[in-house]
Amino acid sequence: MDSRYESMETLRNKCAACYRQFNKMEHLVEHMRTSFHSGHEPMCGICRKHCRSFESLREHLIAGPLPKQECKNIFNIRGCRFCLAILDSSNTRRVHEGRCQFSNVNSGLISRFASMGIHDQLDNYRARGTQVVALACKMVGGGSDGSLDMCARVCIIDEYENIIFHTYVKPPLPVTNYRYESTGIRPEHLKDAMPVKQVQKRIREFLCNGEAMWKIRPKGSKARILVGHGLDHDLDRLQLDYPSIVIRDTAKYPPLMKTSKLSNSLKYLTQAYLGYDIQTGIQDPYDDCVATMRLYMRMRSQAHRKEDYPLASDPQNRNNFALSRQRELERMNPEEMLEISRSDYYCWCLDS
Structure with missing residues (x-):
């Protein structure tokens, strides 16, 4: 097998969400079966990598043992350190962060008022x-x-x-x-x-x-x-x-x-x-x-893609990665598998 074919095969076995690399397509299918990747996961605004939590995303962008250097460099200029969004320019970021950062000044005043006694509405x-x-x-x-x-x-x-x-x-x-x-x-x-x-x-x-x-x-x-x-x-x-x-x-x-x-x-x-x-x-x-x-x-308030059945536990999704579909799944490309993958937790954007 020549090196060009090997690189194409390797790319085909790369997760479209977290970018993990697998030697065989069957291993990627098993990964997708258990990872529950979806558009509800925190995502890098630069390389589009999915992360399991905002802490994982923060490590990817800023403070991890091995942050991705390209993403880190861009984040340092255009990234909001609170919501981790990537803005159009450093000026836009400064304006955005002014709105994104909260204050507890009013909170302190109201809490002192509350401390005076019972407040029952x-x-x-x-x-x-x-x-x-x-x-x-x-x-x-x-x-x-x-x-x-x-x-x-x-x-x-x-x-x-x-x-x-x-x-x-x-x-x-x-x-x-x-x-x-x-x-x-x-x-x-x-x-x-x-x-x-x-x-x-x-x-x-x-x-x-x-x-x-x-x-x-x-x-x-x-x-x-x-x-x-x-x-x-x-x-x-x-x-x-x-x-x-x-x-x-x-x-x-x-x-x-x-x-x-x-x-x-x-x-x-x-x-x-x-x-x-x-x-x-x-x-x-x-x-x-x-x-x-x-x-x-x-x-x-996060803007995620709307789906009729967004959870892996929804009856309409339970067959998406069934073992009986193994061969069919192995013929899909990583993007197609991500398209049918669903979250294993209830995203709060669904309350809106």
Whole structure:
């Protein structure tokens, strides 16, 4: 086999998404069967390489052990360090970054106002029908060593960052560590606080929005989309169940996770992708709500190709890479295989 034929064959066995090279076409088919590449993955605006997360893309462009030099050089001139988009010129980038970087100045003012006491607009917002809300809690310690997390403060905001609900929460057990340095919570805040069972009932009724829990569906449901970071823990401490199909957790969303598929902290995500710092000194749940809502809105606003059946789990896609089609798939070129490949996670752009 001459070298020219070998190079053509090698090119044919190159993944059209991540550019991995395979010796045989059957290996590329197996890769496509398990990689779930799709247009919903973060993508380099220069070489069009697909990455599994924005952290992988950041490593490709900026800080990885082996960033692609050509992409890195262009990114240094025209790339936004927050959303990782490539702009037309360095001047365009400066203007774009001014809009892309958020500020927490207003957030701090509003959170201090919220800290003064209960803010309850759940009934008013039930009438308005807002469909996306963010929730965050702050925990105090219980148990003999103060290590048992107990919710002592909860905040809910709408997608415009308005406070819907804020209250201190009376834990079900005695508090043995108020964790004042990070929570700012003192015994007097919890003396007449709302009991956790009452908070749970109020929040559940608001989130379900008049719909039975078992009836909640991903589309066409009256129930509200709930945004947050590490929501499993927050909901557990509130003793509150809520269907995962309407939860948007920035700690579990694949594009926002580490290259190792572990969760990033909300503090890191806010600094890296929104451009400001949170959780310095005494922490406020309102700041966490705002950060998660901004991250959610940024992910939701991505312009991806519209597809009738965007998930690999959709019945219409389950046969795309079936073993029974192995020979047919091996006759396809890499671009054709990418065309039929679908995502294995729900992209938040589908909420828009």
